[in-house]
Every structure is written in structure tokens, then in C-alpha cells.
Amino acid sequence: xSLVNFTAREITCKIVYYxxxxxxxxxxxxxxxxxxxxxxxxxxxxxxxxxxRTLFFDFLPIDLGQISGFSTRFQLYTVPxxxxxxxxxxxxxxxxxxxxxxxxxxxxxLDENIESLQNLQSNxxxxxxxxxxxxxxxxxxxxxxxxxxxLTPPELEDALNxxxxxxxxxxxxxxxxxxxxxxxxxxxxxxxxxxGSPAV
Amino acid sequence: MTSTLHPRFTFETxxxxxxxRLAVTAGRTVAENPGSAYNxxxxxxxxxLGKTHVLMAIGHAAKAIAAQLHIxxxxxxxxxxxxxxxxxxxxxxxxxxRFQNVDVLLVDDVQxxxxxxxxxxxxxxxxxxxxQAGHQIVLASDRPPAEIADLDERxxxxxxxxxxxxxxxxxxxxxxxxxxxxxxxxxxxxxxxxLETVAKVEFPNVRELMGALNRLIAFQAVNEPPMNExxxxxxxxxxxxxxxxxxxxxxxxxxxxADEFSQFLTDVTATVGKAVEAWRARVAExxxxxxxxxxxxxxxxxxxxxxxxxxxxxxIAAYVQDVERLKALEAEVxxxxxxxxxxxxxxxxxxxxxxxxxxxxxxxxxxxxxxxSAAFPLDGYCAGPSNEIALKGARDVIAKPGKKYNPLVIxxxxxLGKTHxxxxxxxELAKKKHAVVACLSTQQFVDELIAALDGNRVDWWxxxxxxxxxxxxxxxxxxxxxxRTQEELFNLFNQFLDADRQLVFTAPAHPxxxxxxxxxxVSRLEGGLVVEIQEPDKGLKRAALERLLKSQRVxxxxxxxxxxxxxxxxSVRNLGALVQRVIEAAAAQDAPxxxxxxxxxxxxxxxxxxxLGTRTSGIVVSSAGGVRSxxxxxxxxxxxxxxxIEDMR
Numbered sequence: 001x002s003l004v005n006f007t008a009r010e011i012t013c014k015i016v017y018y019x020x021x022x023x024x025x026x027x028x029x030x031x032x033x034x035x036x037x038x039x040x041x042x043x044x045x046x047x048x049x050x051x052x053r054t055l056f057f058d059f060l061p062i063d064l065g066q067i068s069g070f071s072t073r074f075q076l077y078t079v080p081x082x083x084x085x086x087x088x089x090x091x092x093x094x095x096x097x098x099x100x101x102x103x104x105x106x107x108x109x110l111d112e113n114i115e116s117l118q119n120l121q122s123n124x125x126x127x128x129x130x131x132x133x134x135x136x137x138x139x140x141x142x143x144x145x146x147x148x149x150x151l152t153p154p155e156l157e158d159a160l161n162x163x164x165x166x167x168x169x170x171x172x173x174x175x176x177x178x179x180x181x182x183x184x185x186x187x188x189x190x191x192x193x194x195x196g197s198p199a200v
Numbered sequence: 201m202t203s204t205l206h207p208r209f210t211f212e213t214x215x216x217x218x219x220x221r222l223a224v225t226a227g228r229t230v231a232e233n234p235g236s237a238y239n240x241x242x243x244x245x246x247x248x249l250g251k252t253h254v255l256m257a258i259g260h261a262a263k264a265i266a267a268q269l270h271i272x273x274x275x276x277x278x279x280x281x282x283x284x285x286x287x288x289x290x291x292x293x294x295x296x297x298r299f300q301n302v303d304v305l306l307v308d309d310v311q312x313x314x315x316x317x318x319x320x321x322x323x324x325x326x327x328x329x330x331x332q333a334g335h336q337i338v339l340a341s342d343r344p345p346a347e348i349a350d351l352d353e354r355x356x357x358x359x360x361x362x363x364x365x366x367x368x369x370x371x372x373x374x375x376x377x378x379x380x381x382x383x384x385x386x387x388x389x390x391x392x393x394x395l396e397t398v399a400k401v402e403f404p405n406v407r408e409l410m411g412a413l414n415r416l417i418a419f420q421a422v423n424e425p426p427m428n429e430x431x432x433x434x435x436x437x438x439x440x441x442x443x444x445x446x447x448x449x450x451x452x453x454x455x456x457x458a459d460e461f462s463q464f465l466t467d468v469t470a471t472v473g474k475a476v477e478a479w480r481a482r483v484a485e486x487x488x489x490x491x492x493x494x495x496x497x498x499x500x501x502x503x504x505x506x507x508x509x510x511x512x513x514x515x516i517a518a519y520v521q522d523v524e525r526l527k528a529l530e531a532e533v534x535x536x537x538x539x540x541x542x543x544x545x546x547x548x549x550x551x552x553x554x555x556x557x558x559x560x561x562x563x564x565x566x567x568x569x570x571x572x573s574a575a576f577p578l579d580g581y582c583a584g585p586s587n588e589i590a591l592k593g594a595r596d597v598i599a600k601p602g603k604k605y606n607p608l609v610i611x612x613x614x615x616l617g618k619t620h621x622x623x624x625x626x627x628e629l630a631k632k633k634h635a636v637v638a639c640l641s642t643q644q645f646v647d648e649l650i651a652a653l654d655g656n657r658v659d660w661w662x663x664x665x666x667x668x669x670x671x672x673x674x675x676x677x678x679x680x681x682x683x684r685t686q687e688e689l690f691n692l693f694n695q696f697l698d699a700d701r702q703l704v705f706t707a708p709a710h711p712x713x714x715x716x717x718x719x720x721x722v723s724r725l726e727g728g729l730v731v732e733i734q735e736p737d738k739g740l741k742r743a744a745l746e747r748l749l750k751s752q753r754v755x756x757x758x759x760x761x762x763x764x765x766x767x768x769x770x771s772v773r774n775l776g777a778l779v780q781r782v783i784e785a786a787a788a789q790d791a792p793x794x795x796x797x798x799x800x801x802x803x804x805x806x807x808x809x810x811x812l813g814t815r816t817s818g819i820v821v822s823s824a825g826g827v828r829s830x831x832x833x834x835x836x837x838x839x840x841x842x843x844x845i846e847d848m849r
Contacts, residue, residue, distance in 0.1 A: 004476075006480060006504040006505065007501065007504060007505060009484045009487060009488070009501075009504065011472065011476075032461075035460050035461045036461050037344070037366060037461065038344065038346070038364075039344075039364055039365065039366060040461075064465055064468055064469075065218060065221070065222060065465075066218055066221050066222070066488055067218050067468065067469045067472040067473070068218070068469075068472050068473050068476045068480075068481035068484060068485065069476075069480075069481050069482075069483070069484020069485035069486070069487060069488050070472065070476060070481075070484055072468070072472060175460070178460075179460040179461075179463070179464050182464060183464055183467050183468070186464075186467070186468050186471060187467070187471050190468070190471040190472055190474075190475040191471070191474075191475060193475040193476070
């Protein structure tokens with residue numbers, strides 16, 4: 001997917017929220033959806049099960065309007081976190097310009113986080129993309145939970161962020177860190193545009 | 201009750217940036233096509249971001265395109281006040297009619313609809329009526345419809361059914377542009393970097409930005425040397441390296457978190473601004489701007505296909521120059537032939553030569569409306585008691601066209617000088633600056649319309665008259681039975697009245713006694729000043745005779761003048777005919793022009809007396825008497841005996 005189309009004067013950023021099941025990817029999108037003015041957002045498509053587990057993916061288009069003469073749109077996707085939906089995850093990753101890895105801060109979810117991160121790496125490779133070339137931001141969600149249940153951001157940094165990408169502590173349910181994460185991934189993606197190397 | 205549009209609040213004085221471009225583009229579109237593009241248009245933004253400016257700019261732009269449009273701007277409070285006053289006066293229906301007839305209604309501060317159920321119902325009714333009638337309504341508020349507390353669901357859906365656009369906080373580039381423009385308007389010069397330093401402060405609205413500029417201007421006015429960046433920081437209390445810290449918005453975490461998306465948008469805008477090559481951004485901005493104004497931008501878009509920066513600024517400047525030329529051509533053609541002005545060639549800078557050719561074609565075909573005849577100067581018009589009111593009315597109209605008597609209707613029988621006075625007025629009105637006077641007979645007006653209909657050039661024909669500053673029509677009774685012409689005249693009439701442009705008509709009798717004229721036209725004619733020219737009095741006739749004889753270079757003796765003045769004529773025209781006969785007779789007989797000759801010519805010379813068998817009646821015919829012609833006079837009487845015998849038979 002081309003990030004920028006000069007002829008059509010369009011910039012379209014596809015950002016995928018990746019992470020283990022129930023880590024809060026859809027919650028991120030819901031929070032963003034609630035803050036974007038009605039005139040700037042499209043319909044949020046969410047295919048979920050009765051227990052609110054993402055079945056296929058969530059999709060939230062945001063129209064940022066004309067920026068520097070370019071019609072700028074963000075397309076935010078989530079992937080289903082459950083292990084058995086890997087084909088869907090791979091599909092959603094296709095053409096991504098940036099990835100937000102939403103980690104679950106609960107100590108007992110650490111293995112799932114690591115597994116999901118490895119899954120991200122392998123799925124990107126399936127698309128011929130080196131994860132090191134992909135703009136990536138880490139979000140450590142659920143930091144609002146009791147301290148005894150969660151790992152601190154430095155602990156999570158040690159465990160997950162071996163590449164040293166930008167990271168944010170978050171409480172997606174109440175919005176803490178949500179827009180900071182989105183802003184960080186947007187900057188990384190757009191800086192790639194400035195560097196002249198289009199994304200995937 | 202209604203506020204007037206502030207003359208400075210136009211689109212030209214509004215600085216457009218990413219945050220308000222959509223609103224401005226929508227506003228321009230609405231001004232160009234009121235009632236058809238986005239109806240209603242709902243603009244919302246925080247305080248001080250330019251809602252009122254855009255609202256008024258729409259009014260100005262719409263008026264500039266179609267001067268006849270009825271445009272009203274008012275705040276919701278003014279609307280409520282007017283409504284209450286109307287209800288108190290028992291004029292509720294008149295209030296509704298008043299607003300339903302507005303072509304473009306601009307309502308500001310709609311957020312005050314909260315808890316005003318009766319006004320919501322009234323506004324809903326008005327919005328529906330305006331939409332149905334194809335009239336435009338534009339509303340401005342500090343929040344979107346859905347967030348106006350206690351707002352009727354039907355109003356929300358009605359407002360959302362048009363276009364709802366927001367205006368955000370201007371970005372850095374826009375803030376710089378605003379500051380530069382305002383500083384220039386106030387004649388203040390700042391050192392390079394000063395305004396940029398101010399613009400780095402993220403003021404929550406433009407008003408506060410202006411406040412900061414005011415402080416700088418005031419400070420610079422009393423201090424030497426000129427301000428530098430450091431002084432600016434000091435004056436505005438900006439900490440070095442942390443411009444945003446001075447922003448009241450940034451100082452308030454609650455306010456900042458309340459609009460996370462706006463903040464995000466600002467950040468992304470800055471990032472994209474850095475990411476997109478500057479020359480591409482300039483081209484894309486230009487494309488967006490001119491596309492929004494309805495021009496084809498293919499020429500600019502081609503620039504974006506280049507890998508390396510071409511001569512962008514020169515290309516954009518050339519494009520803008522061509523657009524300006526197209527605008528000028530379009531405006532010129534719109535006056536001459538509105539239909540032709542709609543040609544897409546005037547919207548494509550790539551086809552400038554074709555546009556020039558199209559304009560030239562229209563220019564060639566568009567003559568001015570028929571002008572008054574130079575044969576009827578005002579100083580050649582004789583005054584007397586019989587026409588003094590008409591002449592006074594005419595002079596007042598000449599002095600203050602469109603202001604005092606509009607329309608002026610001159611009535612009187614044929615030959616009394618109505619046409620002369622009409623053309624004389626036309627000639628005087630035409631002497632005024634930028635005057636275009638249309639003066640013609642009704643028959644010509646009808647014939648022209650028929651020809652225009654036949655040639656499918658009615659728009660062109662209308663435009664010819666609509667650009668006139670005065671419209672003078674002779675013999676309006678000839679409109680009888682000509683429905684289409686009356687329709688056109690009615691529309692023209694209203695436009696002239698609305699624009700305070702003068703209308704003058706002549707008719708043989710009072711308009712309300714003429715057959716075949718539509719009531720709406722009659723009532724408008726009677727609504728002006730109707731003046732009557734009477735049969736010429738002696739003074740008028742004497743003045744007319746003197747002028748006639750003088751124009752023929754004939755010396756008139758007093759007896760001749762007395763004789764001719766005493767002749768019973770119905771009009772100056774007939775008097776002229778008499779004089780002409782006498783002059784011709786004098787020339788034919790090579791005799792001097794005397795009262796005797798005139799009497800001989802006009803009444804017939806008495807035959808030589810018979811010496812036998814007959815005698816004259818001995819009646820002395822007075823020149824002022826009832827016997828007017830020789831044919832009706834019995835000159836030869838038979839002898840009395842013969843008459844008796846004849847009678848006895």
C-alpha cells in the first residue's frame with residue numbers, strides 16, 4: 001500500500017493495533033472513536049463475539065482533513081488476539097504503515113505478550129517485511145490495575161522492548177496514553193514518508 | 201433588528217488554513233449557489249476562531265455575485281427578540297413572512313437555542329420553509345448540533361442533513377499568516393522572526409492571538425530599538441524553548457485533555473508539514489484552494505507528478521495570473537450575457553485563449569441598451585402651467601435618480617410632449633458618471649423580447665437592461681395583452697426598485713385606467729409619482745412657437761404670434777404642423793410671414809367679391825372665432841327672391 005499518492009494528493013496511513021487477546025486493542029479504538037468529531041470519523045466496523053472478543057478485526061477510518069494540501073486519512077485496525085486467528089492477523093497486517101503493540105501489563109499475561117510479539121515478527125516476515133523496518137510503538141495497557149497484579153513499565157520494557165521503540169504506559173479504558181500512543185506511531189509513520197521510503 | 205454585515209468581514213480578509221479550509225470552501229460554495237449546495241450549512245467552532253467572519257463573508261460574497269439577493273445576518277438573540285416583539289404586537293405571521301422571503305439567512309450563536317423550545321419550533325419551521333423555497337440558511341454555533349443541550353431531535357437531524365463543518369484552532373503556519381496580515385493592515389513592521397515567535401504560542405483562539413499582536417504593536421510604538429525575538433518573549437511572558445507553555449490552553453490540563461483529538465490533529469499536521477516536501481505542499485495547497493473555487497487544476501496537478509522540484513513558484517504564479525484573468529473575463533461576460541458566463545471555459549486556466557475568444561464574441565454581440573434620442577434635449581422642452589408639475593417631477597428625478605420619485609409616470613394625451621420629456625430626462629441622466637440609460641418605446645421593447653426569444657438569447661437581452669442605471673419606457677399602454685413582456689418588465693421593475701435605480705414611463709392616461717395591464721404592474725406604477733401633462737396653455741404655446749420659428753430662422757412679428765397662439769390646437773405637435781404649413785406657404789409665395797398670410801393659409805383667403813347677383817353675408821370672421829375653415833363657410837348667398845322661391849319648392 002502506498003502511503004502517499006501525490007497525484008491524488010492523498011496520504012493514507014494504515015496503523016494496526018497488535019497484541020495478545022484481551023490486551024485492550026479494541027478499547028484503544030473505542031476511546032479514539034469517542035474523541036473524534038462525528039464529521040471526521042467513519043463508521044467503526046467491529047466484528048466481535050457475544051463476549052466482546054474481536055472475531056475478525058476492528059476498523060476505524062479517521063479523516064484528518066487537508067493537511068499541507070493533502071487529504072489525510074488514518075485507518076486504524078485491530079487484529080483478533082486469539083492464537084487461532086493467525087490467518088486473519090496476517091491479512092490485516094498486509095499493507096500496514098505502522099504497528100502499535102498493545103501489551104497486557106498483567107504479570108500473568110507476560111508469556112502471551114511475548115508470544116504475540118513473536119507472532120507479529122513472523123507474520124511481518126511472511127509479508128517480506130523486517131520488523132526492524134516497520135514503525136512500531138509499544139503500549140503497556142491496564143496500568144490502572146492493582147500494582148500487585150501488573151508489571152511496571154520498566155519491567156515490561158526489559159521483557160518486551162528489546163528494540164527500544166517508543167513506549168507508553170496506558171489505561172485505554174479511561175484514555176490514559178491512548179492518544180500519546182497514536183501520536184507517536186503517526187510521527188514514526190510520517191517521518192518515514194519524509195525519509196522517502198514508502199512503507200510496505 | 202437585523203445586524204449589518206461588517207464590511208471588513210469578507211473572504212478576502214480571512215486567513216485560510218488547514219483548520220478552517222473546509223468551512224471556507226463550503227461557505228464560498230454556498231455563496232455561489234445559495235440554496236442548492238449545502239443547505240443548511242452549519243459551522244461550529246470555539247469562540248474567536250472566525251465563525252462570525254465566515255458567516256458575514258458568505259453574505260458579502262453572495263451579494264457580490266447576485267446583488268438582488270435579500271441577505272440577512274442576525275444572532276439568535278436578535279432573532280428571539282424580533283420574534284417576541286412580533287408576538288407582542290400580534291404580528292407573528294408578518295414575522296414569519298419576513299424571514300421566509302430572505303434569500304440567504306445567516307444566524308449566529310445558535311447554541312443559545314438551549315432551553316428555548318418555542319424558538320426551536322420556530323426555527324424548525326423557518327428552516328423547512330426556507331429549504332422548500334430553495335433559500336439558503338447558514339448557522340453558526342460554538343458546538344455541533346448534537347451537543348447543543350436540549351435541542352429538538354428534528355432540528356438536529358435537519359441541521360445534520362446539510363453540511364456540518366467545524367473550524368479548528370489555526371496551526372502554526374496559519375497563525376503566522378494571520379499575524380503578518382494583521383500587522384500589515386495596521387502598518388506595523390516587525391523584525392524577522394518576531395511574528396514567528398508569537399505564532400509558536402498555541403493561543404486557543406484568534407482573538408487572543410490578536411491581543412498578543414496588539415501588545416507587541418503598542419510596545420514597539422513606545423520603545424526603541426525595534427522588538428526582537430527576545431523582547432517578544434519578555435513582553436508575552438514566553439519561556440525560552442517552551443513557547444506553548446505561555447498558551448492558556450496548555451496551562452490548563454483539563455482543557456487540553458478535553459480535546460485530545462484537536463491536539464492530536466495539530467501534532468499530525470505539524471508532522472505532515474515536515475514530511476511532505478515543501479514544494480509539494482505549496483502545489484497541493486494551491487490545487488486545493490483553486491479547486492475549492494471551482495477552477496480546473498490539471499495544470500498544477502501535473503507538477504506533482506515530477507520527482508524533482510520544478511519551478512513551482514513560477515508555475516503557481518502563472519496559474520494564479522491566468523485565474524485572475526479568467527475571473528475578470530467571467531465578470532465582464534456575466535454583465536453582458538449571464539448565460540455565456542456559465543461556460544466552463546471560464547473555469548479552466550488551461551484554456552485561457554479560448555476564454556478570451558469567448559469573451560470577445562460576447563463583447564461583439566452585446567450592444568448597450570437603446571439610448572435616449574439626442575433630438576429631445578431638456579432645454580428644448582417648453583415649460584408652462586400645463587406641464588409644470590411634470591417638469592418639476594422630471595427635474596427632481598434628474599437631480600436624485602432612484603431616490604425621490606421612483607417610478608415616475610408621465611401621462612397625457614398624444615402630442616403633449618411626453619416622449620420629448622422622457623428622452624430629455626434620459627439625456628440628462630446619461631450625463632451622470634457611469635450611467636447607462638435605457639430609453640425606448642414599448643413597441644421596441646416588445647419586438648426585442650420576441651427576437652431574443654426567437655434567438656434563445658433572453659438572458660443576454662435581460663442582462664442588457666439589468667445593467668442600465670435608468671430605464672425609461674415610452675407608451676406603456678402598448679404592453680396590453682403582452683403577458684411575457686409584462687412578466688419581464690415586472691422582474692426588471694423590482695430589480696430597479698431594489699437597487700434604487702430610476703424608472704420612468706409614459707402613458708396616455710393614468711395607469712389604473714389602462715386596459716390590459718396586469719394589476720401587479722399597475723399597482724407599482726401607481727406607487728410612484730404619476731404626473732399629468734395638460735393641453736398646452738397660451739404661455740406654453742407662445743414659447744413653443746418662438747422656439748419653432750427661431751429654429752426655422754424666421755423672424756416672428758407680434759401679430760403673427762398672437763394669431764397663432766390664439767389658434768385652438770390640442771397639442772404642441774399640432775401647433776408645429778400649423779407653423780410648418782405657414783412657413784412653407786410663405787416660401788412658395790415668396791411673401792413675408794405675417795398674420796394675414798397665416799390667416800389666409802390656415803383659414804383660406806376670402807374670394808374676390810361678386811359684383812352681380814350675389815353678395816357676401818357680411819359676417820366678420822374672428823381669428824379666435826368658431827369658424828375655422830373656408831370649406832365650412834358659406835361665402836356666396838343667392839339673392840333673397842331666389843332663396844324664397846327655392847324654399848317654397
